[in-house]
Amino acid sequence: MSFTSTRLGKIKPSATVALTGLTAELKAAGRDVISLGAGEPDFDTPDNVKAAAIAAIERGETKYTAVDGTAELKAAIAAKFKRENGLDYTANQITVGAGGKQVLFNAMAATLDPGDEVVIPAPYWVSYPDIVLLMEGKPVIVPCPENRRYKMSPEDLDAAITPKTKWLILNSPSNPTGAAYDRDELKALADVLLDHPQVWVISDDIYEHIVYDGFEFFTLAQVEPKLYDRTLTLNGVSKAYAMTGWRIGFAGAPEALIKGIAKVQSQSTTNPCTISQAAAVEALNGPQDFIGERTEVFRKRRDLVVDRLNQAEGLGCQNPDGAFYVYPSCAGVIGKTTPDGEKIETDTDFVTYLLEAKGVAVVQGEAFGASPCFRISYATSTEALEEACRRITDACAALA
Ligand code: PMP
Ligand code: GLU
Numbered sequence: 408m409s410f411t412s413t414r415l416g417k418i419k420p421s422a423t424v425a426l427t428g429l430t431a432e433l434k435a436a437g438r439d440v441i442s443l444g445a446g447e448p449d450f451d452t453p454d455n456v457k458a459a460a461i462a463a464i465e466r467g468e469t470k471y472t473a474v475d476g477t478a479e480l481k482a483a484i485a486a487k488f489k490r491e492n493g494l495d496y497t498a499n500q501i502t503v504g505a506g507g508k509q510v511l512f513n514a515m516a517a518t519l520d521p522g523d524e525v526v527i528p529a530p531y532w533v534s535y536p537d538i539v540l541l542m543e544g545k546p547v548i549v550p551c552p553e554n555r556r557y558k559m560s561p562e563d564l565d566a567a568i569t570p571k572t573k574w575l576i577l578n579s580p581s582n583p584t585g586a587a588y589d590r591d592e593l594k595a596l597a598d599v600l601l602d603h604p605q606v607w608v609i610s611d612d613i614y615e616h617i618v619y620d621g622f623e624f625f626t627l628a629q630v631e632p633k634l635y636d637r638t639l640t641l642n643g644v645s646k647a648y649a650m651t652g653w654r655i656g657f658a659g660a661p662e663a664l665i666k667g668i669a670k671v672q673s674q675s676t677t678n679p680c681t682i683s684q685a686a687a688v689e690a691l692n693g694p695q696d697f698i699g700e701r702t703e704v705f706r707k708r709r710d711l712v713v714d715r716l717n718q719a720e721g722l723g724c725q726n727p728d729g730a731f732y733v734y735p736s737c738a739g740v741i742g743k744t745t746p747d748g749e750k751i752e753t754d755t756d757f758v759t760y761l762l763e764a765k766g767v768a769v770v771q772g773e774a775f776g777a778s779p780c781f782r783i784s785y786a787t788s789t790e791a792l793e794e795a796c797r798r799i800t801d802a803c804a805a806l807a
Contacts, residue, residue, distance in 0.1 A: 418537040422774035430768045441795040443783045444768045446582060446732065447651040450701055456648065456690045463685030472678045475669040476503030476657070480684045483691040484657050487642075491615070493629050494640060496659035502668045503687075505679045507613050507643040507656030510668065512538050513675075514609065514639055514658070515574075517667030519544035523573040528559040529776035530734060532582045532611070536776070547572070548776055553736060556725060557584040557777070561595045568603050575600070577627060578611040580618060583775045583782040584734040585709075585727020587618060590625045597631035607637040607664075613656075616647040616698050618729035619706045636661055646731075647698050648690040653683040705731050708785040708792055715796035716783075719803040731786040734772070737779050743806035751806065754779040764805075765798040 721739030
């Protein structure tokens with residue numbers, strides 16, 4: 408009899424988190440590694456946010472809080488949803504967790520019975536299918552082709568839904584592709600969902616602020632108010648406010664679901680970190696101008712990376728609408744041989760070659776459910792990106 412559960416055997420460790428650990432180890436061992444793996448801004452958390460956390464500590468706000476968030480933070484989140492998304496959520500329709508990841512985890516734990524289906528368009532963020540599997544649900548993966556900019560068509564959504572479908576997880580702008588759904592595309596998906604009243608939706612909006620070229624962000628419940636009663640609008644401070652380590656994510660949803668999420672959280676982490684909650688209040692209520700300034704820096708880096716990668720032999724890279732990832736195809740290097748005589752058969756072989764031969768860490772497309780591709784996070788310094796692109800181009804040129 409195995410000590411670990413069958414359930415555990417169905418999942419794998421997060422590939423993105425694992426790569427962050429591996430590159431830290433390699434760097435500590437003295438290797439010259441450029442890490443384009445982790446999806447976290449290289450910018451610092453703003454000073455006003457740090458100061459709010461320090462002030463909270465000094466005021467003695469260091470004890471447990473209400474399970475799913477302080478009243479102050481819920482008020483700041485309600486104001487954010489109203490101001491930025493035109494959505495009305497009251498305090499009992501809001502939950503706060505230790506990151507958007509925990510909110511998602513709790514929502515799945517609170518709602519999935521064995522065999523319940525969750526529709527996940529691919530490429531997807533690595534954690535979606537595994538969280539569903541851990542809760543004994545069934546991920547239903549919908550492949551979204553490169554020539555549709557990796558976006559799901561209404562027809563494909565309709566075909567994926569069965570009487571057992573409980574959720575659709577929609578992420579725009581997307582991790583890993585950076586593709587974003589515009590208002591009309593969301594409305595077309597919403598029309599399909601209106602025909603299937605048993606299906607609830609997670610709208611993962613964590614990259615909402617990081618959009619380029621005048622793209623106008625909308626969230627699903629805003630585009631189709633008839634879906635408000637079955638949508639969990641997921642967001643957090645990690646990306647826009649450069650607060651990944653503070654671990655604050657939040658969502659707005661119908662009260663019954665929010666209560667279920669709180670029940671799970673009360674039996675796991677109790678409440679999100681008290682000090683981080685105080686910091687998140689300041690992030691959401693304080694000055695927002697820096698977000699646009701930082702997004703402009705990301706845009707320049709996107710342009711640089713897309714341009715350079717398209718010059719590398721065997722790679723092809725689309726121009727994403729948002730987030731801080733590119734998801735180039737490496738179809739043109741498959742079948743080639745490295746200078747050490749290793750054959751590149753998969754995108755995993757290619758990223759292994761990039762790391763071993765050139766010290767560039769990226770994530771294989773296999774982890775995101777669409778191959779042969781790889782993901783680059785360009786949330787790192789322009790100098791590091793330039794050097795990484797040079798190394799990737801050299802690595803491609805060295806293949807025979
Ligand atoms: N959704 C997506 C698509 C993400 O890329 C991330 C980043 N890890 C999250 C949710 C959750 O982030 P966090 O747990 O830091 O809020
Ligand atoms: N979302 C980020 C990424 O994809 C952070 C790591 C994680 O939570 O997956 O790299």
